[in-house]
Each structure stands twice: as structure tokens, then as C-alpha cells.
Amino acid sequence: MNLLEAKNLYKSFGNINAVSDISISLNVGEVIGFLGPNGAGKSTTMKMLTGFLEADSGSIEIKKIDLSKDPINAKSIIGYLPEGAPSYSDMTVKSFLYFVGKMRGLKDELLEKRLEIMLKDINLTEVQNQIIETLSKGYKRRVGIAQALIHDPDILILDEPTDGLDPNQKFEMRKLIKSISKNKGIIISTHILEEVEAVCSRTIIISSGKVLLNKETKDILKNKKENLDSIFRKITK
Amino acid sequence: MKLYIEKLMIIFNREFTGYFRTPLASIFLLVFLALSAGMTFFMGQFFQRGQADLNSFFVWHPWLFLILMPAIGMRLWAEERKSGTIELLMTLPVTNSQLVLGKFLASWFFTLLAIIMTIPIWITVNYLGEPDNGVIFISYLGSWLMAGCFLSLTSCLSMLTKNQVIAFIVSTISCFIMVMAGFGLVLASVRSWAPLWLTEVIQSFSFLSHFKRIQYGVLDLTTFIFFISMIMICISINIFLVQLKKAD
Numbered sequence: 001m002n003l004l005e006a007k008n009l010y011k012s013f014g015n016i017n018a019v020s021d022i023s024i025s026l027n028v029g030e031v032i033g034f035l036g037p038n039g040a041g042k043s044t045t046m047k048m049l050t051g052f053l054e055a056d057s058g059s060i061e062i063k064k065i066d067l068s069k070d071p072i073n074a075k076s077i078i079g080y081l082p083e084g085a086p087s088y089s090d091m092t093v094k095s096f097l098y099f100v101g102k103m104r105g106l107k108d109e110l111l112e113k114r115l116e117i118m119l120k121d122i123n124l125t126e127v128q129n130q131i132i133e134t135l136s137k138g139y140k141r142r143v144g145i146a147q148a149l150i151h152d153p154d155i156l157i158l159d160e161p162t163d164g165l166d167p168n169q170k171f172e173m174r175k176l177i178k179s180i181s182k183n184k185g186i187i188i189s190t191h192i193l194e195e196v197e198a199v200c201s202r203t204i205i206i207s208s209g210k211v212l213l214n215k216e217t218k219d220i221l222k223n224k225k226e227n228l229d230s231i232f233r234k235i236t237k
Numbered sequence: 238m239k240l241y242i243e244k245l246m247i248i249f250n251r252e253f254t255g256y257f258r259t260p261l262a263s264i265f266l267l268v269f270l271a272l273s274a275g276m277t278f279f280m281g282q283f284f285q286r287g288q289a290d291l292n293s294f295f296v297w298h299p300w301l302f303l304i305l306m307p308a309i310g311m312r313l314w315a316e317e318r319k320s321g322t323i324e325l326l327m328t329l330p331v332t333n334s335q336l337v338l339g340k341f342l343a344s345w346f347f348t349l350l351a352i353i354m355t356i357p358i359w360i361t362v363n364y365l366g367e368p369d370n371g372v373i374f375i376s377y378l379g380s381w382l383m384a385g386c387f388l389s390l391t392s393c394l395s396m397l398t399k400n401q402v403i404a405f406i407v408s409t410i411s412c413f414i415m416v417m418a419g420f421g422l423v424l425a426s427v428r429s430w431a432p433l434w435l436t437e438v439i440q441s442f443s444f445l446s447h448f449k450r451i452q453y454g455v456l457d458l459t460t461f462i463f464f465i466s467m468i469m470i471c472i473s474i475n476i477f478l479v480q481l482k483k484a485d
Contacts, residue, residue: 050328053484076330086321088251090258102247103329147325 001028002063003077003155003185004049009058011044011209018044019055020209026155026185031177033200033217034189037236041209042189043083046159049187050080062155076105079153081161085144089133093124093143096132097150104151118146122176138169145173149180156186162195174199193228197221203228207236244331248339249346252313256347265309269351272301277358290368294358295376295452299416299445302387307408309347310391311401313340314479319399323483333479337472341392348384352377372454379451382464383444387412389471396478412444419443 004026011019019041026032036042047053049060051071060067062074088096097118101111119125122142127135132143141161148156161177162170170192177186177199190196196203196217203220205213212235213220220228256262276297277283283293317323326336362368391408398404417423418439428436440446447460 047324047484052324052328072330072332075328078328080325080328082321082324082328084321086325088255088322089320090255091251099247099251100325100329103244103331105330 002026003028004063004187005059005061006045006049007059009045009048009060010056011041011048011053012056017209019048022058022206022209022211024049024187024204026187028154028185029182030202031181031186031188031200032202032204033196034187034204034206035191035193035196035232036189036206040207040236042206043159044209045206046080046157046187046189047082050078050157051075052082076151077154079148079151079156081144081148081156081158083159084163085141087132087140087143087147090131092129092131093135093139093146094119094128096143097146100147101150106151114150114152118150122146122149123172137164138166141165141169141173145176154184156180156184158186158188160189160191162190162192170195193232197228205232205235212236241332241335245335245339245342248331248336249343252340252343253347255343256309262347265305266351266354269301269305270354273297273355274358276301288366291359291362291373291376292452294355295380295448298380299383299448302384303412303416304409306348306384306387307391307405307412309344310388311395311404311408313344313392314396314475315398315401315404318396318482318485319401327479327483333476337392337475337479341389341472341475344388344392345381345385348388349381352381352384369454375454375456376452379448379456379460379464382461382468383448383451386415386444386464386467386471389468389475390415393471393475393478396475396482415443416445417443419446419449 002025004024006022006024009019009022010017022041022045024032024045034042034045044053048055051060051067051074054068060074062077065074065077067074088099091099094115097115098111101114106114119128122145124139124142124146127139132140135143141164145158145161148158158177162173165173174195177188180186181199188195188200200217203213203215203217204211213231217228220231226234256265273294277291277294280297286293314323317326327333359373362373363370387408390411391404394408394411395401395404398407420443424436424440427439431439441463447463450457450460
């Protein structure tokens, strides 16, 4: 089932074309690895897919809902971890997740239940009453993931979810993404190529706002002569 | 509509309780109470005047709010923009008007709390004499409405920068201009060269002119409409600015 259909997205900031003619299609069970050098337009694309930025032209449909015409309903289907995992640092983990949960329309028992699941699944139970400001980078990122997942969204968009995590935390994060990917569609932006190999079913490489490669990851890995690393360097040069 | 209010209230609650998560609330309330009491009793010569009214209390409010309202409102948007939480907030299923109204109302009701905490001064004047409590009530209401004007203006300006200090300074200067527009000295200097209608327009935009009328117990429709429409104009501009500047 198709979850997200973005067609011919364009976005420029002044004279700079951040995104030129990007189209993405996301289906249930798919994990798209969104790769590209710094400034390639990954974050701008993600900001458009989540409704934070409006595209100059092009269309985005979230489960057949036009994002520009009905942003409230379209946004409610998406869970989003923005770059740097921003959160309200003066709140406790629990109160922050409560806040996001309520904003996502969760109430009473369902909210309590989802909160409990998030704290348990993302290993936040022991820091649930701690002020976010006092947490380590790894925990802060996990809080970001928890707020993105609290309403059990069909679509998950994660902007560099493992950035700044230690190898153990990266491993845990990938395990988590894999475990929830069966009945969701996930888009991950990353710089780490082995992450794409480990969790992504499809790889999209962009540079200067344009899609350079859009292939099933297993098809890329079939090629014994070239790995993802060499392909990335070759096409983004 | 119910859903609209529900979301607005979630934003309101987060913002309102946010004041108490840091020492900001206690410092603000302490400073506000100390300054308003100090100004009333010492600078306003409350006892020496020998009159059972709160004129010497309310007369300082425009000047107090000039500094204290920007202190309350400077963080409303500047902090969201600096920490990046604006991206989180605006990808939630919520409209810009819910966000702006929720935040503004939280700061406005926090100010109401501060104003309510000055009730001992009202009790004092009732203990000492027989004041016109109707006039006092109207003055309290006017004071809160004027605070709303300062806050909505500050909220609007805090969307223009990521730096809270800049938001504070620009807001204080803007509020100062709005107060000074009705000051005798300013009006006299304008009157010397400008046509009468322009002087009247400048005076009609002054917080001070409107608040002076309220202070004497006159809450006429014009004053009420002035404060409410000032707040609504600032909120509308704020909603527009959120859309325009969110990603800068």
C-alpha cells in the first residue's frame, strides 16, 4: 500500500535551488535510506514531506491526502524526528512525551498505554522523570524517536537518527527501526553508508537537490565490483 | 471548534507551566510586586496623598509593563526558533493560530496572576478608607488589557529574531514608543508642526492616553475596542510572521 507520494518537488531559497525535481514514493514495509553529501537537500526534502516547508511546486500526498490542502490530517499520519532531535529541554522526558501525545490527539488510557510502551521500548524508563536538559546526547535522541513514535504513525521520517550516538546505541537504534518497519513506511536520512546497508530496503542518493540514484538496496549490493561507498563517491563527485 | 480549543489549551498549559519550570516566574512575580508596591508607597506617596484610591498604584503600570512585559514575552518565539523546536511544533497537527493564541494567552494569564497578587494593596486602601471599588476594578481590567497589548506586540517581535536579548530590547523600545505617543511633551513637539488630525492620530494610538481614561474609572467603548483591536492586530501579524519566518 502506498503511504507517501511526492512528485516533482522544487524548492529554492533566493538564488539557491535546494531541491530540483525530486519525486519519492513510499510503501508499507519500506525503509528508504536518503543519502547525500552535506547541503544536498536531504533535510529540505524531509521538511517538505513533513509539512514544515511548502514546496515551490510539486505535490505531496500522504495516504491520498494532499498535504497542502489538508495539512492537519496529513501531518497526523507522520512521525518526525527533525535534525538534531530538538525537544523542550526544561521539561521532563515524561511530560514532554505527554505533551506531544496530547497534541497528536491521544487521550486518557491510550495515551498512558502508548507512553508506557515508548518508555519501555526505547529504554527511557529510568530517565522518565529527568529534565531533558540533563540527559546525554544518546538519551536526547531517543526522546526524539519516542516523540516521533508516540502516536504509532504509519509514516516515520527520521533526519539523521543515529548522528552522535555511540556504536552500541547505533546498533540499538537500527534494531528498533527494523523491528517497527514491517507495518510502516520509514524514510531515514543519514551519512552512514553501512546503516543503509543494514536497515534500508531502498536507497536514494541525492546531490545538489537532484536524485542521482533510486534503487532497491539489495540490487545495489548484488554488484560485487562496487559497494555503496564507491557508488556514492562516484556519483556525488 | 471543540478540537480547536483543546489543542489551544494544550499549548496554553505547556507555556503557562513553562514559566514555573524555571526561576523566571518567581523572579518576575517578586520584582513586579516589589516594584509596584515600592512605587505606590514611596514614589506615588500613597499615604501622604491622604486619598482612598489606587491612582498612585495604577499610574506606574505603563512604565512597569514597559520593561516587564517584554521580559515575559521575549522567549515566546525566539526560544523556539533558536532551539529548533519550532520545527517539531509546526509538524504537529496544529494550526499557526492555535500556536500563536495558545502562547499569547499563557503569557497574558501569567500577567493576570501577577496583577491578582497585588490585591493586598487593594485591601489596604479599603482598610484605610472607602474607595470607589468600581473604579479600582475597571483600572485593574484596563491594566490587564494594556499588558495584553504589550505582550502581543512583544510576541510578534520575538518571532523576528532567534536572540531573546534582541527581542527584549526591540520590544521595550517599541512599547516605549507606544506609551510615549501620548506623553504631553511628545504631543506638544508634534503639535508645533503637524496638523491637528495627525496629533490626534498619534495620541489615539497611545497606551498612556487610553490608560489614563481608565484610571479615572472611564472604560468607554473606544478604549476597550482600542486595546482589544491592538491585541488582535498584533496576533494576526504574529500568525503571518510565523508562516513567513519559521524556516529562517
